[in-house]
Amino acid sequence: MGRKQRRLIIIALSALCLAAAAALVMLAFRDNIVFFFGPTEIKEGKVQPGKRIKIGGLVVEGSVVKAGEKVSFSITDGSENVDISYVGILPDLFREGQGIVAEGVLNQNLAFTASEVLAKHDENYMPSEVADALKKSGHWKEGEEQ
């Protein structure tokens, strides 16, 4: 085998690798991109029930009801509320009045079943997605005061 042929093999192999990776990425993109929505967008019917999404907002004061490992609460962006139910231990940083992000599925009645609740935040105790949702609904100021 000459140098040219060997180089050809290497190039073919690289191309194969890249093509396989590209195919995998395209396939994975189709199913696994999770979009983020705020409560207002959900009430406006922008979200198709049954699809995996993330939602975020401030936990409504007094809305948290705990029964053993089952928890339900509402989140708000100042204009609209969405009810969330969850089974499991809430993160350390979960508190009423605080911004959270939940991943899960919306049902026909526009209530949300979360499989994961995140209270990840920056120094100002506000997930960036929540801050944006508040800004979009025009309640950013109120959000800060809560």
Next chain:
Amino acid sequence: MINEIGHFALVLALGLAAAQALFSLLGAAQRNLTWMTIGRRAAYLQFFALTLSFAALTKAFLVSDFSLLVVAENSHSAKPLIFKFAGVWGNHEGSILLWVLILALFGAAVSRFGRGLPTTLQARVIGVQGLIGLGFLAFIVATSDPFVRIFPAPLDGRDLNPLLQDIGLAIHPPMLYLGYVGFSMAFAFAIAALLEGRVDAAWGRWVRPWTLVAWIFLTGGISLGSWWAYYELGWGGWWFWDPVENVSFMPWLTGTALLHSAIVVEKREALRSWTILLAILTFSLSLIGTFIVRSGLLTSVHAFAVDPERGVFILLLLAIAIGGSLLLFAWRAPDMKGGGLFAPISREGGLLLNNLLLATATATVFIGTLYPLIIEAINGAKISIGPPFYNQTFVPIMLPLLVAMGIGPLLPWKRGDMAKLAGRLKLVLLLTLFVMGLVYWQDREQLWPMFGIGLAAWVIISALLELANRVGLPKVSVGNAWQRAKGLPRAAYGMTLAHIGLAVAVIGMVGSSFWTEEFIGLMKPGDSQEVAGYHFKLEKMEAFQGPNYQARRAVVTVNASDDGGYVMKPEQRLYPVRKQNTTEAAIRTTFLGDVYVTLGEVQKDGVVLRISFRSLIPWLWMGALLLVLGGLLSLSDRRVRVAAPAAGKRT
């Protein structure tokens, strides 16, 4: 006073970095020995100045000098001493200072230990190091000065984020940085080689130990971070495909590839321009990691736009470093002639496949990490890409890599013999099938664990067989083989150990992903629960006061037929200064897995407990340890060590 000295030393280091870059690079171009010597001295001095500066900042943290803004914002007088110390790099300013300190350390190291290198190559390496240092020192002085004062000084500080007050996380960032910044050596060697216009076997030999040092630290740093997440975040996960994790993982992947391709350069002078490109890419990914984490881009693209100074500065540095080096590569690399010939079925072929797969895997992680950022920057849509994406892209690329890992080491250099290979692989395959059968016998409901553990077994068996072949077994007598084993270079053992380490870690990943058993529920004192053959009983709840926190803990007794009769005490802590809670999991490690108990919400009719048995998790940490040990063993090999540091000969 000491703060002023620290500040002064920082600015001085900036000047010294400029001198280091200028004198070394010009000196090398002009072949002026005096200039090159000045460049080398400047590298020492820069390291000294930064050490002084870092020491001054450390002192401010240790004595809680709240007249410094960073100390006031990130420390507290009641914090335990060890975390006051770790707090030095638990914030943006301090951590970037640590970054350049480590960079200067590597610059000084190449001045000290690189005497065996050709003089101009050494000067150019030092010069490139100086340039990188210059960029980052300018960044610190312009946007991230740790010695900014506040007046009046507050009475006490805002405390360090309690999640960061942990011994694992105290040593995690320095390790990670030693890795990230360590790759600047490979980068500097690559740029120096492009400037010199020469890459040969000797270059491969010189660049390898430095890459290995960086790789060892990065491996350690990533593992420590993962371990910290596992025991501190309280839900037993150890890898989340979070962007912060991904940006440290990408240079690890390309760095691993670099480690392997440098061997081909050293042994066969092939894959030269590819190796240079890998060195550039690896450090570029380290820089991108620093940029993404340090610019605030992750918290929010908007935060980045609101306070753009830091982000834009690093972005500019990034563009210059990556763009410049790639341009240089495009200009100079075509001059390099192709190296030694090899057949597709050969050791070189195997290493090339390793490189292809690792590079492809890096590309998928890169897309998954940056795609959401790009989409948000373009049209403002918020999307996230989580573990399922990586399970469908990264994992399928890793599977053939594991298959190749079992074959490559058995192949000879240049040209392999298919028939001979098949003969050797027959035994490996047979033993692997046996292991797969055992796994299937244990768990007939799912097939993934069988394949995953089968692949790991494939790698381990092949690595052991390769070692046996090397010492002449089974052809020679045991005593004879022992003699030969003693004569084998340490690098050979290093490779075997590292490959086995990866396989052991894979077993841990598979076990914890598929066989973990978990219970979450409300328990009252006196209640019992059965999980994975263990009997858990909540005895009582206790409250106590820590140094800078208040805590509640559950006392749980555990009983099992083979390993039982002990008490576990998971805690919930409240840090009053930041009003933040943390969960302290109680973990008991056994050979087959961890018993893992965390305390959740305390309610009026009981507490929520999360009790789980995390299968084979200790294997993951053991595997990581073996990887590091394998790297260290390789590094201690005289052949590797003589090559660069402490070499006596001048060529």
